Amino acid sequence: MQSSTQVAIIGGGISGLATAYYLEQDAAEQQVPLAVTVIEKAPVLGGKIATDRRDGFIIEGGPESFVTRKPWAWELCQELGLGDRMVGTKNGKNYILHDGRPQIVPMSPVAFIRSPLLSTGGKLRLFKEPFVEARRDPSDETLGSFIRRRLGDEALENLVGPAVGSIYLSDADQMSVQVSFDRFAELEREHGSLVKGMFSMMRSRRGSSKSNSKQEKPPAFATLRTGLMELVETLADRIQGDILTGTGVSELEHNPGAAPPYALHLDDGQTLHADTVVLALPAYNMAELLAPYDEEIAGQLRSVVYNSVTTVTLSFNEAEIEAPFDGFGVVMPAKESSQLLAVEGMSVKFPHRAPEGQFVLRAFVGGHNQSLARLPDEELLALVRRELESIFGITVTPTIHRIFRWPQANPQCGVGHLRMMDEIEGQLSEMLPNLYLTGSALRGLGVPDCVRQAHDTADQVLAQIKQTAAVPV
Numbered sequence: 168m169q170s171s172t173q174v175a176i177i178g179g180g181i182s183g184l185a186t187a188y189y190l191e192q193d194a195a196e197q198q199v200p201l202a203v204t205v206i207e208k209a210p211v212l213g214g215k216i217a218t219d220r221r222d223g224f225i226i227e228g229g230p231e232s233f234v235t236r237k238p239w240a241w242e243l244c245q246e247l248g249l250g251d252r253m254v255g256t257k258n259g260k261n262y263i264l265h266d267g268r269p270q271i272v273p274m275s276p277v278a279f280i281r282s283p284l285l286s287t288g289g290k291l292r293l294f295k296e297p298f299v300e301a302r303r304d305p306s307d308e309t310l311g312s313f314i315r316r317r318l319g320d321e322a323l324e325n326l327v328g329p330a331v332g333s334i335y336l337s338d339a340d341q342m343s344v345q346v347s348f349d350r351f352a353e354l355e356r357e358h359g360s361l362v363k364g365m366f367s368m369m370r371s372r373r374g375s376s377k378s379n380s381k382q383e384k385p386p387a388f389a390t391l392r393t394g395l396m397e398l399v400e401t402l403a404d405r406i407q408g409d410i411l412t413g414t415g416v417s418e419l420e421h422n423p424g425a426a427p428p429y430a431l432h433l434d435d436g437q438t439l440h441a442d443t444v445v446l447a448l449p450a451y452n453m454a455e456l457l458a459p460y461d462e463e464i465a466g467q468l469r470s471v472v473y474n475s476v477t478t479v480t481l482s483f484n485e486a487e488i489e490a491p492f493d494g495f496g497v498v499m500p501a502k503e504s505s506q507l508l509a510v511e512g513m514s515v516k517f518p519h520r521a522p523e524g525q526f527v528l529r530a531f532v533g534g535h536n537q538s539l540a541r542l543p544d545e546e547l548l549a550l551v552r553r554e555l556e557s558i559f560g561i562t563v564t565p566t567i568h569r570i571f572r573w574p575q576a577n578p579q580c581g582v583g584h585l586r587m588m589d590e591i592e593g594q595l596s597e598m599l600p601n602l603y604l605t606g607s608a609l610r611g612l613g614v615p616d617c618v619r620q621a622h623d624t625a626d627q628v629l630a631q632i633k634q635t636a637a638v639p640v
Contacts, residue, residue: 171200172632173427174408175439177416177456178447179207180214181614182606184402185243185621186445186628191407193629201632203408204439206431208415212403215576216614218394219569223522225394226480228571230614231513231529232256232395235385237615239622240398244391247401252393255386256516262497263329264505269497269558272326289321301359307582310347311340317351317361329498333509335612336474336534336577346580346611390517395614419444419456421599428601443601443628447621449473450578450608460598464591471584471608473575476533477540479551480513481565485526492528492559501535507554508534525566528555533576544570578608585610601635603628 174190176183187203194201211217217228233240235255244253262269265284273279280290296317302308310331314323323339331339335347344352354364391397403410414437420430427442446453450471458465485491495516499505513520513527521527530551533540542550548568555561588609595602605624607617 171202172443172636173441174201174203174443174445174628175429175431175441176203176205176445176447177419177431178214178445178452178606179205179209179212179410179412180447180606180617181216181399181402182214182617182621183207183445183447184212184399184406185618186447186605186624187406187408188402189622189625190628191405193625194632197629197633199629199632199636203406204441205406205408205410206414206416206433206439207410207412208434210413212410212412213396213399215573216395216399217571218396220393220396222567224482224525224527224567225520226527226569227394227529228478228569229573230395231511231517232388232390233614235387235389237613237619238385239618240615241385241389243618244389244398247398247405249391249398249401252391252397253389254392254517254519255389256495257386259495259512259515260493262494263326264497264499264503264558265325267503267505267557269492269494271494284325285321289319289325292319293322295319297360297362299360301355305356307343307345307585309340309582310342310344310351311338313344313348313351313355314339317355324502325500329500329509332501332534333496333498333531335579336476336508337579338535341579341581343580343582343584345585388516392519394520416456418459421460421602443603443632444599445603445605445624445628447606448608449575449606451575453604453608457595457599461594464594467587467591468608472579472581474534474577474579475537475540475572475574476508476531476576477542477547477573478529478531478571479547480527480529480569480571481551481555482521482525482527482567483561483563483565485514485524487563488526488561490560491526497558505554505558506536506539506550507532510555510558528559528561530554540572540574577612580608580612601628601631 176187183205187205191203215229219226235241261272263272263284270284273282299317311323314327328339354361358364358367414433414435416431417434418432422428427440429441429444431439450468454465454468492512493515494512496509496511498509499507508531511529513529603624605620610620
């Protein structure tokens with residue numbers, strides 16, 4: 168009887184858990200014997216997914232939903248039987264702070280022409296986009312360079328830049344377009360223009376809608392009824408292997424002649440042995456485990472800059488607010504005086520997350536201004552309340568507040584990031600066979616991209632196990 172392959176997954180965030188789940192499911196279907204162990208240093212699973220369920224509130228410390236345009240998280244929830252647990256929202260108003268006041272993002276040509284977000288010159292530049300020559304060089308470039316080429320400076324500074332800052336906690340002039348918005352680059356490659364590409368997509372969607380008129384279209388954003396932690400909890404319940412929490416891996420030892428070849432020395436004194444290892448960690452944690460084998464690779468991983476962010480959620484008695492904010496969110500351009508990155512209108516986006524009569528906002532602090540993310544609680548709360556008064560006119564005392572701090576939260580993937588990761592993985596495949604990397608530091612941030620990469624990693628691991636064991640496909 169064939170012995171089980173021991174697979175150790177270091178990291179119990181969404182990437183590590185999804186990798187374990189897909190690996191077990193596919194191995195069972197293909198009758199490949201393996202045993203999975205997930206190791207998480209924190210006392211709880213989930214990584215940046217953190218849901219606080221108290222006093223009738225469902226408050227997210229990290230991501231509060233996922234986009235369905237990238238279908239992988241949506242499909243995973245369906246596969247896990249969570250279809251009837253998902254809550255979605257299709258359309259909503261989005262705002263950008265302009266001269267200290269929220270201005271709605273225009274969604275029609277008429278609204279765009281009337282919007283104060285761009286000057287007349289900025290609007291005319293935008294209308295020139297279909298006639299701007301496409302870049303033929305397939306190499307990477309910054310998102311800022313891409314948007315300036317296609318849409319102009321004002322579009323970057325007043326529209327795209329603020330959104331990028333709030334989502335990725337990054338400067339568009341430092342971000343790889345291949346990692347952050349590869350769809351933009353793809354539209355330029357295929358259609359020579361963003362506008363032409365988007366019109367082509369709209370025509371395709373209309374045709375698809377007619378042919379699938381009976382099929383319900385997913386909402387633009389989706390979450391789970393009791394928060395995204397429900398996805399983490401469901402994955403943990405479905406994983407049949409061991410899940411260790413509250414202990415990390417202090418040393419990763421590779422002994423090529425041993426069976427199994429990997430020894431994982433844990434913080435609590437245990438040693439686990441594995442045939443295959445998956446690192447589902449931030450890049451800087453990967454670097455510490457890999458440094459004994461190749462300091463150059465470790466240095467490359469350490470070069471991935473991470474920005475910190477703190478989220479501050481406040482709830483108010485809605486009856487005490489003269490004009491509650493009616494949007495999904497408002498983002499802040501760098502030229503504005505606001506010290507916030509963005510504010511989310513949680514009561515508008517997902518009203519089920521608070522008791523009736525409560526109005527919930529979530530503020531983001533940090534990103535390009537790291538010192539603000541580290542302010543003591545009282546100073547941070549005071550700052551956020553001042554900003555909410557300035558932007559929305561809210562002066563009443565909040566009924567509750569929750570603060571979540573995320574030091575070194577979001578990787579900032581610069582130009583050439585994908586090439587660097589390809590090279591690192593190529594070198595590791597020869598130096599440390601059967602060791603794999605996955606997670607947000609590699610090829611895309613956000614829950615859907617992490618799920619996609621987890622599935623790809625599981626496929627790679629299983630293919631290698633089958634090849635090594637000579638199991639028929």
